[in-house]
Amino acid sequence: MAAAGGGGARGCPTVPLANGRSIPVLGLGTSHQGGYSHDAVVYALQKCGIRHIDTAKRYGCESLLQTAIKESGVKREDLWITTKLWHSDYGYENTKKACLESCERLGVEYLDLYLIHWPDAHILGKSNREVRAETWRALEDLYEKGLCRSIGVSNFLISHLEQLKEDCVITPHVNQVEYHPFQRPQELVDYCRSRDIVFEGYCPLAKGEALAHPSIVQLAKKYGRTPAQICIRWSIQNGIVTIPKSTKPERIQENCKVFDFTIAEDDVEILNGMHDGRHVSWDPSLIV
Numbered sequence: 001m002a003a004a005g006g007g008g009a010r011g012c013p014t015v016p017l018a019n020g021r022s023i024p025v026l027g028l029g030t031s032h033q034g035g036y037s038h039d040a041v042v043y044a045l046q047k048c049g050i051r052h053i054d055t056a057k058r059y060g061c062e063s064l065l066q067t068a069i070k071e072s073g074v075k076r077e078d079l080w081i082t083t084k085l086w087h088s089d090y091g092y093e094n095t096k097k098a099c100l101e102s103c104e105r106l107g108v109e110y111l112d113l114y115l116i117h118w119p120d121a122h123i124l125g126k127s128n129r130e131v132r133a134e135t136w137r138a139l140e141d142l143y144e145k146g147l148c149r150s151i152g153v154s155n156f157l158i159s160h161l162e163q164l165k166e167d168c169v170i171t172p173h174v175n176q177v178e179y180h181p182f183q184r185p186q187e188l189v190d191y192c193r194s195r196d197i198v199f200e201g202y203c204p205l206a207k208g209e210a211l212a213h214p215s216i217v218q219l220a221k222k223y224g225r226t227p228a229q230i231c232i233r234w235s236i237q238n239g240i241v242t243i244p245k246s247t248k249p250e251r252i253q254e255n256c257k258v259f260d261f262t263i264a265e266d267d268v269e270i271l272n273g274m275h276d277g278r279h280v281s282w283d284p285s286l287i288v
Contacts, residue, residue, distance in 0.1 A: 009256040010049035015241055017150055017173045018196040024080055025236055027052030029245035036061040037247035038068050045072035048256045054243045056084035056117055057102055066107035084117040090131050095138035114148040115176055119160045120287045133167035140170045155284040158191050176200040178281045179240055181210050181274040200241040205231050207280040219267055226254055233258040234271045
């Protein structure tokens, strides 16, 4: 990780991608679940120094983000904006059209990162592999044209990435997957690193399930931090780009205060040992 340049919560380091660009290691996730808070996004940008925003077409808040970003006064070139392509838009031509529509809703001329949201294609008469390859070729074209400055996937497992490797030219720059103390897919993390794919983790608090775990509560007391800060700091120390979601300004501020302490190696190992394989989000393991 590099020290903070332009972009990221105050003191937020960045992680280099294979294409030479750098992504802030901490971002603000958005979602259709639990609502969307305009005030919280403006607060994150203006008061917390957040410069990395993660969204998706499926969340339905791209146009709302455009309004919040404008109100924040933060310049486009200082932001890292990620959005995602939903399976209803998979396929070569549909993907290119969907990307332009996302840009329009967000009020931007380019995306910092565009992700295929989910490995299942739901297209009759075509295999998932065929559709993923066709869709990825559209992302490669969007990347070559500069409309997407980085491209990647989300919820892809090793098998999906291996197929993409055989079928396409450009290796994904990022794979965004569920990651928290109960779901630490180390084999997938190691695989991604072996191919220079940056691993990005969502649901770092396990949708709140991690916050009451006795070991995490105990570590929070030991470090004089909150359980959320322990989970986020652990994820970042494991080299994971981390995107906690919140619609509450005070929680966003709390989630950003993770760069002024370090969890000792022994305690990192305690958290690493909590993996039990549970998912609090989608499980892609049954998708071929």
